[in-house]
Amino acid sequence: MRRITKHPILQFEEKPVITFTFEGRKLQGREGDTIASALHANGIKVLSHSRRYHRPRGFFCAIGKCSACLMTVNGTPNVRACVEPLVEGMDVRRQPATGGELKW
């Protein structure tokens, strides 16, 4: 829905669908997507929340450098959603910015 279909230089052919879940909700991405690009294409920009003030967090650099896109994937915290390839059946969840369950 938010993908480029017409472009003067690049060609984006329609690629096979990959189904995954985000916060338990079933979503579709495309082959070649990272987790973050698939979420963005579904209109989802908020990937986590900051620890103290619970402010929304999205990616900044999209090349795995800035750590603003860390998510919990298949139970593993702190996966860089912007560089991790999307895989069929992935369970993607938001997390507190530091990854773990915080007790204070």
Added chain:
Amino acid sequence: MVKTQLLVVGGGPAGLAAADTAASLGIQVLLVDEGRSLGGQLVKQTHKFFGSGEHHAGVRGIDIPQLLLKEGQDKITFKLNTTVIGCYQDRVLTALTGEDEYFKISPQAAIFATGASEKFLAFPGNDLPGVYGAGAVQTLMNQYGVLPGNRVLMVGAGNIGIIVSYQLLQAGVQVAAVVEAAPQIGGYLVHASKLARAGVPILTRHTILAARGKEAVESAVIARLDDNWQVVPGSQQELEVDVVCLAVGLSPVVDLLRQAGCRTRYVPELGGDVPVRDSLLRTSQEWIYVAGDVAGVEEASAAMVEGRLAGAAAAKQLGADVAAADEIIARSQASLKALRGGPVGEKIRSGIAKLEGGIANA
């Protein structure tokens, strides 16, 4: 322990050129890159390059990686999805492939072509989703074919800000304005004119004051600056945008070099802390060379030439044919001089001159 004659860290324009050059001089090369494909940031450069034929002028960045590896490919071992995470003064590096293959590398020499990372800007709301680096916007659009948003405020009118603004228009995204704090734009006029023709306002002496929104960017406040870089009272205006794109420069990624004990120096013209190096791009550690943005933020064209220079210099140190290496060294140095000539290269020239024993002093 993986042993190799030459280790190249980074497979972007500089690293590929370095590996190719050293391999063509008969050196065994191991090239590691954290990405899943070679080419580094070239993968999203849809615009045509400037310069002369030897700098791949007229070729789009996305098509360059395949041109860079023409000779001696069988002498290069590529290891992708591999991040070098440590570099020690006894010439041992540690690396991680994927999540679990951890290993050590012992090279006789190394070329670091680790590139640069995007700079950030301080303003309220800069942590909101929708505030993206210019590289991120390019990656999203040009690599994954996903639109970053509907309407963008571009911050910075250097080459990257101007080119990415144009790429946004090509993808069908509106650009509300380009703001630039300096009194004039820094990007090439040919790209800026394209924007002007498309009706995008390029506001020099303007800056962003805040990004606003609840869950993500919904608007941005900009204002005019006076000659002392102070906000002109009453000049604030709020633009309805869902993306704020920051194109405010890059910083060399020097972490590993520091760990290896290479001396660095703060040179604003080159993007921040850069390794001190000689006219052959050799750092203060005699087994470590640098090439590309890590040696000072410049363009991909210069990065490729620096790669050839460092590749030849390292190969010569490792015992390659002296005459053949010297010829490439001389050609590359002349080529860099040409690229950095004229008023456009003035900033780079003055930056390099500040590095002790830098190319300009050689």
